[in-house]
Amino acid sequence: DARLHPTTELTFPAGFRWGTATAAYQIEGAAGEDGRTPSIWDTFSRTPGKVRNGDTGDIAADHYHRLREDVALMRDLGVTDYRFSVSWPRVQPTGRGPGEQKGLDFYRRLTDELREAGIRPVATLYHWDLPQELEDAGGWPHRDTAERFAEYAALVAGALGDRVAMWTTLNEPWCAAFLGYASGVHAPGRTDPVAALRAAHHLNLAHGRAVRVLRAALPASAEISLTLNLHAVRALSDSEADRDAARRIDALGNRVFLDPVFHGRLPADLVEDTAALTDWSFVRDGDLEVAATPIDSLGINYYSPTVVAAGTSASPSPWPGADRHVRFVPAPGPRTAMDWPVDAQGLYELLTRLRDELPEVPLVITENGAAYDDYADPSGDVHDPERVAYLHAHLAAVHRALADGVDVRGYFLWSLLDNFEWAYGYGKRFGIVHVDFASQRRTPKDSARWYADVIARGGLPQ
Numbered sequence: 001d002a003r004l005h006p007t008t009e010l011t012f013p014a015g016f017r018w019g020t021a022t023a024a025y026q027i028e029g030a031a032g033e034d035g036r037t038p039s040i041w042d043t044f045s046r047t048p049g050k051v052r053n054g055d056t057g058d059i060a061a062d063h064y065h066r067l068r069e070d071v072a073l074m075r076d077l078g079v080t081d082y083r084f085s086v087s088w089p090r091v092q093p094t095g096r097g098p099g100e101q102k103g104l105d106f107y108r109r110l111t112d113e114l115r116e117a118g119i120r121p122v123a124t125l126y127h128w129d130l131p132q133e134l135e136d137a138g139g140w141p142h143r144d145t146a147e148r149f150a151e152y153a154a155l156v157a158g159a160l161g162d163r164v165a166m167w168t169t170l171n172e173p174w175c176a177a178f179l180g181y182a183s184g185v186h187a188p189g190r191t192d193p194v195a196a197l198r199a200a201h202h203l204n205l206a207h208g209r210a211v212r213v214l215r216a217a218l219p220a221s222a223e224i225s226l227t228l229n230l231h232a233v234r235a236l237s238d239s240e241a242d243r244d245a246a247r248r249i250d251a252l253g254n255r256v257f258l259d260p261v262f263h264g265r266l267p268a269d270l271v272e273d274t275a276a277l278t279d280w281s282f283v284r285d286g287d288l289e290v291a292a293t294p295i296d297s298l299g300i301n302y303y304s305p306t307v308v309a310a311g312t313s314a315s316p317s318p319w320p321g322a323d324r325h326v327r328f329v330p331a332p333g334p335r336t337a338m339d340w341p342v343d344a345q346g347l348y349e350l351l352t353r354l355r356d357e358l359p360e361v362p363l364v365i366t367e368n369g370a371a372y373d374d375y376a377d378p379s380g381d382v383h384d385p386e387r388v389a390y391l392h393a394h395l396a397a398v399h400r401a402l403a404d405g406v407d408v409r410g411y412f413l414w415s416l417l418d419n420f421e422w423a424y425g426y427g428k429r430f431g432i433v434h435v436d437f438a439s440q441r442r443t444p445k446d447s448a449r450w451y452a453d454v455i456a457r458g459g460l461p462q
């Protein structure tokens with residue numbers, strides 16, 4: 001409220017949801033406890049050479065044993081919502097059949113604790129940790145995995161349906177399909193472009209099947225969503241060749257999911273671009289209708305824009321069929337510790353595009369944040385000024401989009417805690433709370449105090 005905080009420059013709408021986000025494999029640890037079996041990320045991270053420094057999620061931030069402390073951290077921040085993911089191999093160890101009660105109980109304890117703290121639980125069903133048994137049976141390129149996912153969704157809805165306000169089926173199916181099966185930099189580490197296209201389709205199908213299952217099982221008030229890491233694609237120049245490169249990446253990075261999920265169709269140009277690889281006959285009658293089952297909102301994870309020009313890329317790449325047509329151009333300007341460009345305008349562009357293309361769909365920023373090396377002063381305070389600047393700039397972009405009529409309902413900061421940053425291991429820190437991985441001590445950084453102030457004001461300070 002601007003009257004209470006005269007120095008608040010940009011006020012967000014009442015009811016705007018302020019959250020933080022995490023994912024099971026990145027924080028939980030307890031990889032072998034209470035009946036949990038290996039997921040593809042356990043297998044991948046234990047394979048030498050796949051993850052920097054040989055890091056694994058075996059212990060991670062030990063959140064499985066520290067959920068009360070971590071919820072208390074969020075209560076201190078004042079967040080309204082918390083986005084976590086459910087570990088499939090923890091709650092359904094073989095990927096089929098009955099659930100594992102001890103695993104389900106963990107999420108019941110977590111959601112109890114959240115509700116007691118006045119924080120809305122937002123659950124993601126799949127944040128990349130496929131049970132290894134299902135990968136052994138073919139993984140996402142195999143159609144049956146979509147059926148298994150729908151059954152798993154029913155199991156989790158049965159256990160948590162009375163206590164989770166918002167449900168996300170999949171986190172970033174682009175990464176699951178194309179980093180997992182085409183470039184191989186994520187689990188399961190396969191480098192087969194056709195398998196990746198099949199995976200993308202089966203993820204769309206799994207999403208739609210799960211939406212139907214959730215809709216039938218959950219109270220009418222439950223919000224059902226999907227999170228995509230949409231690519232804010234820009235052509236390096238206005239030349240026809242560069243614009244064609246941008247079109248290809250828009251097809252493979254965005255419309256491969258947006259078109260099935262919101263329009264029940266495949267992008268015609270994508271089918272044409274990939275004709276030498278596949279005839280898409282794995283898409284069966286009725287699949288696209290299932291994928292297009294209505295949802296209540298779209299989650300967007302945004303970190304950086306993507307700049308492309310006509311050219312070629314090294315293979316294996318995560319872009320089936322585009323390697324000989326597209327070159328990725330490093331964007332100018334400052335970089336995060338991931339070497340990703342800092343460019344809040346890309347978020348604004350993405351949001352206004354979605355307003356124009358999907359005017360009926362409410363949007364939620366389900367992830368935004370940055371990795372930086374922080375530093376502790378002699379008193380132990382942890383400083384991360386670049387992260388504060390990054391967050392400020394991106395929230396200002398969200399505010400500008402709101403002013404321009406984009407229906408953004410909330411913002412989830414990635415991430416609550418420093419955690420296992422996938423192929424980068426523990427070397428990259430995204431948290432607003434520092435984690436000492438030797439002692440598991442949590443220390444809120446300056447950015448945590450800054451975010452708590454933003455939430456308390458309902459907006460950005462000057």
Ligand code: GBH
Binds near residue numbers: 301421
């Ligand atoms: C998200 O992934 C994840 O949901 C989260 O678990 C993760 O910790 C967080 O962001 C930070 O990484 O792949 O060559 O096209 C974001 C993944 C990163 C995928 C940037 C696209 C662009 C380079 N995205 N990446 S490329």
